[in-house]
Amino acid sequence: MRLWSEIRSKPMVFFTLILLLKGALAWFVIFDGGPSWMTALTEIPFILMLFIAIEWFASKRKFLYYMLVNLLITILYFSVLMYYKYYGIIVTYHALEQADKVAKVGESTYSLLDPYYLLIFIDIIVLGIYMIRPKNIAKLKDLGTRRKANRTALLGAFIVSAALCVFNVWPNHASMNENKKAEGMGILNYEVYTIFADTTEKQPMIDKSEITQSAVDEVKGIREPASPRYFGAARGKNLIVVQMESFQNFLIGLTIDGQEITPNINRLAKDNLYFNNFYTSVGQGTTSDAEFVVNTSLYVPHHEAATSSAYMDKDLPSLPKAMSANGYKTATFHTNSVDFWNRSELYKAIGFDKYYDKAFYGDDDHIAFGASDEVLFAKTVPELARMDQDRQPFYAMVISMSAHHPYKIPDEKAKIRLPERFDGTLVGNYIRAQNYADYAMGQFIDGLKAQGLWDDSVIVFYGDHQGLPLYSLSNKEKELMQGMFGREYGYTDMFNIPFIVHAPGVSAPAVFDKTGGQVDILPTVANLLGVSLKDQIHFGEDLFNQDTNLLPMRHFLPTGSFINDKSVFLPGISYEDGTNFSVLDNGVLANGSAESEYDRALKLLNMSDSFAAQLPALQGTDGDAKK
Numbered sequence: 001m002r003l004w005s006e007i008r009s010k011p012m013v014f015f016t017l018i019l020l021l022k023g024a025l026a027w028f029v030i031f032d033g034g035p036s037w038m039t040a041l042t043e044i045p046f047i048l049m050l051f052i053a054i055e056w057f058a059s060k061r062k063f064l065y066y067m068l069v070n071l072l073i074t075i076l077y078f079s080v081l082m083y084y085k086y087y088g089i090i091v092t093y094h095a096l097e098q099a100d101k102v103a104k105v106g107e108s109t110y111s112l113l114d115p116y117y118l119l120i121f122i123d124i125i126v127l128g129i130y131m132i133r134p135k136n137i138a139k140l141k142d143l144g145t146r147r148k149a150n151r152t153a154l155l156g157a158f159i160v161s162a163a164l165c166v167f168n169v170w171p172n173h174a175s176m177n178e179n180k181k182a183e184g185m186g187i188l189n190y191e192v193y194t195i196f197a198d199t200t201e202k203q204p205m206i207d208k209s210e211i212t213q214s215a216v217d218e219v220k221g222i223r224e225p226a227s228p229r230y231f232g233a234a235r236g237k238n239l240i241v242v243q244m245e246s247f248q249n250f251l252i253g254l255t256i257d258g259q260e261i262t263p264n265i266n267r268l269a270k271d272n273l274y275f276n277n278f279y280t281s282v283g284q285g286t287t288s289d290a291e292f293v294v295n296t297s298l299y300v301p302h303h304e305a306a307t308s309s310a311y312m313d314k315d316l317p318s319l320p321k322a323m324s325a326n327g328y329k330t331a332t333f334h335t336n337s338v339d340f341w342n343r344s345e346l347y348k349a350i351g352f353d354k355y356y357d358k359a360f361y362g363d364d365d366h367i368a369f370g371a372s373d374e375v376l377f378a379k380t381v382p383e384l385a386r387m388d389q390d391r392q393p394f395y396a397m398v399i400s401m402s403a404h405h406p407y408k409i410p411d412e413k414a415k416i417r418l419p420e421r422f423d424g425t426l427v428g429n430y431i432r433a434q435n436y437a438d439y440a441m442g443q444f445i446d447g448l449k450a451q452g453l454w455d456d457s458v459i460v461f462y463g464d465h466q467g468l469p470l471y472s473l474s475n476k477e478k479e480l481m482q483g484m485f486g487r488e489y490g491y492t493d494m495f496n497i498p499f500i501v502h503a504p505g506v507s508a509p510a511v512f513d514k515t516g517g518q519v520d521i522l523p524t525v526a527n528l529l530g531v532s533l534k535d536q537i538h539f540g541e542d543l544f545n546q547d548t549n550l551l552p553m554r555h556f557l558p559t560g561s562f563i564n565d566k567s568v569f570l571p572g573i574s575y576e577d578g579t580n581f582s583v584l585d586n587g588v589l590a591n592g593s594a595e596s597e598y599d600r601a602l603k604l605l606n607m608s609d610s611f612a613a614q615l616p617a618l619q620g621t622d623g624d625a626k627k
Contacts, residue, residue, distance in 0.1 A: 011066045012051045018045050019033035019073055022120050023187065026141040030084050042186025045164035047073070052158045056151065067127060073188070074120055080187060081117050086405075087284070088471045088556055090182040092194040094284075094303035169193050175573040177558035198303075206610040213537055216607060219600050220541065220550050228545045233394045233506045234531025238337050238388065238457035239323065239395040239525060240448075243290060244437065245368075245403045246467030249276060249496040251434055254484065257419055261435050264442035268461060268500050274511050275543060277500040278582055279563050281554035282465045284308075288341035290464035290518055291399070293330075295319045295350045297522040297538035297606040300554055307342040311349065314615040317536045318350035319522045323395040326531050329353055329387060332397040333380045335361040335370030349618055352397075355382065367413070368404035373440035375402060388453060398435060398444075405467065407433035415439050427480045430467050455504050458528055460521065463497030466556070470494055490586030492568045495556070499543075504527055515549040515565045515583065539608055552601040562601035567592030 023043040032424040054065045083091035156362055165186075172184030173193065182190040217223060223311035244265075252269050254261045268274075282289035285305025292306035293299070295318045301309040320330040330356040338344045338357040347355050361379055371379075387394040402409070407429035416435045422428030448454045470489065473481065481489035500517060506528065516524075520540035526533050527542045541549065553561040553568075560571035560578075567580035567589050580592025 011063055012048075012055065015066050015070050016044060016047055016051065018123050019070065020044060022074060022077045025117075025120060026080050026187055029081050029185075030090070030179070038183075039186075041164070042156055042168045042184075044186055045161040045168070046186065046188040046192070048087075048161040049158060049165070052154050052161065056154055067124075071124055074124060076191065077187070078117065078120055081120075084471055085114075085472050088469060089178055089558070090187065090190060092191060092303070094194075109284060138453040154285055165189055172573075173197070176560040176571045176575075177573060179558060180573055203609065204604045205613065206607055208611065208614040211607050211611045212535065213533075215606070216537065216539055217541075218601050219360075219607065220539075221548060221600070222402065222541055222546050224333060225545050228527055228542060230503075230506060230544050231527050234458045234503050234528045235530035236393055237504070237529065238384075238393045238453065239328070240384070240453070240457050240459040241292070241294065241395075241397045241521075241525075242441075242444075242459065242461045243287070243397065243399045243464050244441070244461060245287065245400045245406060245464060246407075246430070247403065247434060247437070247463030247497060248467050248494070249278070249463070249498045250485065250500055251431075252276075254431075256422075256431070257486070259416055259418075261416070261431055262438040264438050264445060265461070265498070265500075268445075268502070269498065269511075270508050273501040273503065273507065273509070274516070275499040275501075275516050276496075277513050278462070278497055278512060278516045279464065279495045279518075279551055280465045281551065281553070282498050285341055286465045287399070287401075288346065289572075291343075291397070292346060292350070293518045294462075294521045295397070297519050297540040298612055299519065299539060299552060299605055301612075302554065302559075302609065305341060307346045311612050312342060312345040313617055314612060315618045316349045316351075316612070316615065317538075319526070320395060320537060321351040322526060322531050322533065323529075324351060324353070324521075326529075327392055329390070329392050329394040330396075331356065331383075331387065331394065332399070333376065333383070334399040335372075335376050335401055337370075340369070356380070367402040370401060372413070373400045373402040374443060376402075377440055377444035377447060381451060381453075382446065384448070385451040388451070388456070400440070400465075402440065403430075403433040403467070407467075409433045409436045422480065425474075425477050425480060426472060427468065427477045434467070437605055440576075448560070454502075457502075457504075458525060459502040460525060461500040461502075462518065462521065465497070466494045468494065468624060469556075487585060491557070491570070491581050491585045492583050495563075495568065496583075498623075501525075501528075512543065514543060514547060515551065515563060516543045517549070517563070518549040519551070520549070537611055539604060548575075550597055550601060551606070552605045554605065560602060561600060562593070562597060564593055564597055569593045569598065571598070 020040060020043060024039050027035040027039050050069050051066065054062055054069070059066050079091050169185050169189050172181050173185065175181040185193060231477070233341050251262045252266055260266065273528070280290065281293045281299065283300035283305060285292070285300070285307055286451070288307045289300045289305055296316050300306050301311065323330055330352050331353045332347060333356045334343070336358055338347070338355055358370050361375055363371060365372040365375050377397070384396055387396070406426065409432050413436050414432055416432060418428050418431060422431065445454070468481070470491070478489060485493065499521070516539070520543050523533055523538050523542045524544060527544060548565055551563040553563060558571055560575070562569050567582055569578055569592065571578040571581050575595045575598045580589040581587070582589050582592065
């Protein structure tokens with residue numbers, strides 16, 4: 001048992017080395033260059049500060065304190081690994097505050113787990129087994145009483161470690177790219193830095209008097225036309241907004257070994273108004289963030305899901321409120337519980353008259369987090385028909401969910417058989433799930449037509465967020481994507497979602513190549529329905545009347561990222577070392593954006609944040625959404 005003797009006598013050395021190995025694993029997964037000497041230089045000083053504190057203050061049970069610190073840092077590194085696999089950024093305390101959501105999406109979370117990640121817990125398991133025996137616990141309890149540390153040496157080591165932490169943090173604090181910032185600072189330093197940065201490095205608040213629609217349009221580089229094209233062309237029609245779970249644009253027109261993957265949505269794109277250069281604008285809340293952005297034309301908050309933010313206490317200008325002011329009834333339909341992602345508060349804040357959730361749909365034919373899309377659409381169509389019997393037109397938002405990550409469609413629901421090369425892959429599961437979702441969508445469209453709603457409604461379809469994050473794909477899965485794309489799958493493909501508008505009598509079918517995003521849906525449909533937004537601040541634009549766009553991105557990409565008409569731009573430490581990825585083929589462009597666009601994108605985000613923060617509080621409950 002000489003090994004245990006060495007561990008007990010030199011716990012600081014042992015646990016420092018163990019945690020350095022765990023830090024190296026995190027660096028291997030997250031940073032392009034993997035672990036290097038910088039890993040030791042940035043991670044070890046912070047670890048040593050904690051261990052020196054144990055040596056200084058703990059007179060008994062030192063080994064147990066070492067174990068506790070080891071466990072906490074291990075959990076943090078593990079959280080960093082898991083979060084990066086889906087979101088592509090370094091987790092901070094903001095996201096960790098939402099850890100309760102993980103339990104509710106357990107299967108989705110576990111699917112991100114590479115088995116070798118569990119190696120990070122091996123030492124804890126082994127030491128835990130060793131400590132089960134009472135005599136071993138007794139040996140460890142009196143560890144601190146047998147050896148007294150040299151306090152002068154400890155103080156010197158603490159000062160040097162603290163100085164190194166400051167040296168790592170300060171030169172990198174101005175970096176816009178959070179991943180670059182974490183790499184320069186070290187993961188542990190970065191986690192602590194974010195706590196203090198929120199109070200010391202806040203964006204200046206822009207006074208509400210300066211946030212006018214003309215000011216927003218000026219920053220976006222657009223001008224409202226005097227006579228907008230299609231204004232009121234569908235006046236008085238119902239509005240049905242269909243949010244398609246995890247639906248990316250590459251699925252439209254995709255065939256695999258001669259099999260059409262989404263035939264119903266393909267027909268929608270072919271027979272209606274189809275925007276193929278359209279992008280998601282969501283953040284941490286993904287699906288619920290899409291609901292927020294589409295209904296408010298605001299950008300998501302910086303560090304948290306919109307539904308978990310202070311925005312839910314605000315009287316938000318919104319599409320439901322604008323439609324209500326124009327004589328519409330409003331309702332939203334979703335098979336999950338309204339409490340998940342705090343939707344009950346979202347629906348109050350944006351002003352839906354009524355919601356339908358799990359209590360209405362039940363849990364039969366369960367897929368993902370609730371009743372299947374077939375049940376969703378089968379039970380929704382009769383409700384829409386009842387709403388249509390009144391003299392008032394209606395606005396209904398319908399949210400599909402069966403094609404939710406990790407895309408496990410029951411075998412009896414599968415409508416397609418893919419080639420063997422797709423077996424056991426996330427890509428294969430995703431395609432099968434979207435094929436099923438398309439099948440259910442076809443039933444929904446048939447139901448709308450049978451009830452006479454198809455020809456009496458403006459109906460929009462769009463994907464809520466990416467389904468296949470780059471960060472989650474194995475090498476085999478990347479090869480499958482390359483086989484479908486004919487090139488490397490990249491950022492522009494990942495965030496590209498479809499936007500399809502069915503507007504009876506408005507125009508012939510058309511494909512629009514102009515850049516758009518979810519933030520643009522509100523002003524686009526308001527224009528069609530003749531709903532004036534003259535007195536309502538919105539950060540999107542009417543895609544039928546603008547030829548240029550600037551879309552700031554948040555959360556899934558570093559701060560300062562944006563999409564314009566040519567590229568998806570990701571900053572490095574600043575604009576100068578950023579990268580432009582072509583929206584056409586994801587290739588790197590030498591001149592895809594201008595620094596002025598970078599500055600304007602950041603200003604738009606600040607304007608949106610400032611506007612939302614200064615909105616009046618939501619008053620009373622008379623307008624609360626009801627079941």
